[in-house]
Amino acid sequence: MAISIGLVIMIGLTIVAENARRYAVEQRHLAIKSEIDALNALAWADLSTHNQLGALFASVKATKHLKQSGIFTAKFVSAEDQATLNNTHENLKEVMLNINEVNCIHQAHNDTVQAIDFSPDGQQIVSIGSDGKVKIWQRNGSLLHSFDNLGGRGRDVNFSRQGKLFATILANGTIHLWDITQGRLIRSWQHIGDGMTLHFTPAGDRLISGGADRKIRIWNLQGQLLDTLEGHQAAISEITVSSNEQWLASASFDNTVKIWRLADGQLLQTLKGHEDRVYSVDFNSENNRLATASADNTAKLWRFTDNQWQLETTLTAHTNWVYTVHFNPGGKTVATAGADNTVRLWNHDGILLKTFYNDPLARAGIKDVAFDPRGEMIATANVDKTIRFYNLEGSLIEILQGHLSGLKDVTFSPNGELIASVSHDKSYPLKLWRSDGSLLRNVESAVGLRSVEFSPDSQFFVASGYDGQIYLWRSNGELERHWQAHEFTVKKVTFSPEGSLLVSTSSDETIKLWTMQGQLVATLTGHEEGVNDIAFSPNGEFLASASADKTVKLWRRDSTLINTLSGHEDWVNSVTFSPDGRYLISASSDHTVKLWAVADGQLVKTFQGHEDWVWQAAMSPDGKKIASVSSDGTVKLWNVETGQLLSSLTEHEGWVRALSFSPNGKRLATAGADRTIILWDLESVEQFRPASSDMELDAHFVKGCQWLKNYLNANSEPFISPEDKKLCD
Incomplete structure (x- = not known):
């Protein structure tokens, strides 16, 4: 009788233990499912607000949890689990179909990133910020050098086409000439007045600066002044030189762009048409088109015909100041960006091709855009202290x-x-x-x-x-x-x-x-x-x-x-x-x-x-x-x-x-x-059809991780936790 009672107790305890185990497994499963559902909701919200990398990060993380949940290995999948599985896959597919942003360096500078430029070989990027720092980055977003305490707020940066040198200008007018191969400062001199912009000539033997003093100064690389051009009635915001070194173009807060003959500094033409400050100007590679960007919310394309520059078309999609405009290396595509937090790509006929949206939660404003030399990527310098990279090739949709x-x-x-x-x-x-x-x-x-x-x-x-x-x-x-x-x-x-x-x-x-x-x-x-x-x-x-x-x-x-x-x-x-x-x-x-x-x-x-x-x-x-x-x-x-x-x-x-x-x-x-x-x-x-096996889900996970690799490596806390940096390990 005692044995029978003991057996009953043992069986009862076993049942209780098994029920407790099942309950624990069920609760763990529900907890994982809840986390996956929350990540899916976050991914969808991020995608809806154009936070592309945030959406991909959440989708990949949800996919990893899904893999660990055992849904695919279960003999029977409940309707709720199937819905979670479908949502996870659908989010990842939607993100990968829409994503163009390949990287974002969240804390690139401690203040607004004012300007950015690619090296001629496309392997390095130089940025300058209002924090007075100059930074050199690898193409994948890894920091190579940081030059601090330059003595003023950064304004502009430009690489020489030969690739060895780059130059920066500060708001206090200080010009720095740098050797990127050695990562060292070569020399410094003063623009004489508040500095705003500088640009190498294509031959790389001269440097041209402009500033709030309304003057354009042409220097040799020893810092000796060669010429001064005067004519603008307000600050000079940007300077560019045609690739054949025939023209120098200057944009100004006096609402005009001036075309100068580089050889002797003679003013050839004043372009009028913008109704507010002109922030940016750029020649195309064939030197027959000019693009300008303005605080009147427009960019304009000008064409050289009948021996003068004539307005060809006005680009009107932006809803706020347009800070920057640049042609791609082939000269067929124009990128504009500005205070409305968008980058817009146009063909040279003025047709809008594509729009990239910065994270809307970021402080409004894209200060500069740079194409890489192969035209495969653009980088943006942003008011929210970030540098963002967008892929122009290999998109799943056009x-x-x-x-x-x-x-x-x-x-x-x-x-x-x-x-x-x-x-x-x-x-x-x-x-x-x-x-x-x-x-x-x-x-x-x-x-x-x-x-x-x-x-x-x-x-x-x-x-x-x-x-x-x-x-x-x-x-x-x-x-x-x-x-x-x-x-x-x-x-x-x-x-x-x-x-x-x-x-x-x-x-x-x-x-x-x-x-x-x-x-x-x-x-x-x-x-x-x-x-x-x-x-x-x-x-x-x-x-x-x-x-x-x-x-x-x-x-x-x-x-x-x-x-x-x-x-x-x-x-x-x-x-x-x-x-x-x-x-x-x-x-x-x-x-x-x-x-x-x-x-x-x-x-x-x-x-x-x-x-x-x-x-x-x-x-x-x-x-x-x-x-x-x-x-x-x-x-x-x-x-x-x-x-x-x-x-x-x-x-x-x-x-x-x-x-x-x-x-x-x-x-x-x-x-x-x-x-x-x-x-x-x-x-x-x-490649993103609904996953029907654990193997296919693995393939989707790998593709998402390949896209995220540089983003995870380039960022740390508080943006990416140590645990999340290992997300794709």
Whole structure:
């Protein structure tokens, strides 16, 4: 009996112990999950406020905790754990798709970082701050040298093009000449008056300074004064010299820029146009353009033509003073930055290409911007004491900006060299872009355009008009011809595969075939409402049409109706053939994408996941993916074979109307209501598909850590704790 009682007690104690153990494990699991959820919330908040490195840090940390939580190794995953897993991956994917900031040195100086410059080989950076310190950094953000107690507040820094020397100027007018190879001061002398700016001549044998005394002084490197230029009515804020040493340009608080002949100091021209202080000036590498930045919230581009500098365009996106402007080494891109805490990149035609946002919680202001010599990176000197680095190459997305209203269509040329887009813009609704995202040409049209398509040889492009006409252009932008095709809006027009015919659709419920000369070949009728889209099969034998009558119709080229595909519950907005011609892909306002067999018209698969109208869907050139765009603001990628959603991309703001795969299938162009075209690097996007194994989660973690490496090494407490510095070990 005693043994039985003892056994009962033992069993009871064992049960209690096991329950306690399970409770402890459960509580630990809940604690880890809570921390992961908190990190995910922080990452999303940081991403929403453009704190890119903060968002990546939180996402990588959440991923590490997720790996340690054992969710992937559990036999059963609860709905709550699955949600945490999905959120963690989605945050990391979103950050990696959007991130450009590769490093931030949080406490670079003890006060405002006034100026920054890359060495000619791009391996070192010199900064100067209001704290009176000059610092030399490695490209990865590691500090090499710090020169303290220079006797005044720092103003400007500049490298000689030969790379051995750099110079600094203090607010008290002291000029220092430094040898970077030895990390030592060579000599000092006085500008005579408060100093603001200095610049080496391209040959590196002279140094030019300017300041509050309104004078420009030219020195040899021994500190001997060679010449003094006078003419400004207020402080001189920046000086630059053309690469051919023909001109010296000076920016001033008197609202002007002056152009001087460097050889003899003669004033050649005064540029007027800014309405407030001019802070910055820079020549492009070809010496035929000049950029200026001002406290009137604008930057201006000037062009040398007819033997004088003339205003070409005004850049107006900034919302506060523009402190700095610089051309990239190739002279095709302009960077501006200022008190609104943004860096903006423009092409030399004045089209805004990209905007980088500093952390909005930081004190407002970017004082200087520098391109590295290869044009792969920019560094910023900031009021919040930081130096930030932004990557210009290898981004997962490229954003094309220039349209003034929502886009209707976008397409790659078959040779992959051009992109065409149409929008609601009144003057230039059609734009041609190079494949690198730079604007090639604005195409003028007096009427609104709805769609655009290239000919198979890429020598022509055709657009459909809201006025019922078809417009045919040569690829150089020359209008070849136009003709009245339909009574109402032409919804779509496209070429036959061999390029001898055009086919158009309209709100008038008809489909029409045309010669390239605009002669009507045939009219196809049968739809009961407007026809939204049309596509030729790859072999040119068939046509497929999509209609507001909720059907897709398959036709022979001779106008014979073969089949009517029913199954959608709302308008069918687009239809296209698979690359091998065996399938049709349709997109509908019923929120779905459908895959149909051409041979018998049977429905093969329905792709569900969009939450609003699906405007367009297409299969990738390799036949493995389908991309779709929707009014729900997303771009979705699907696995054709399994129907699985691969990625949901949310970088557009508002509905997404059109898409086009590049001929090689490596990129996807999407266009929408936010007036932008986004070029997606699909190989990179695919790397961030939802992780389905511990191995894939490890791969995502490694990619995030590779990006964070320099950031973790360059910072310490209170910004990065000793424990967090080991985050990726």
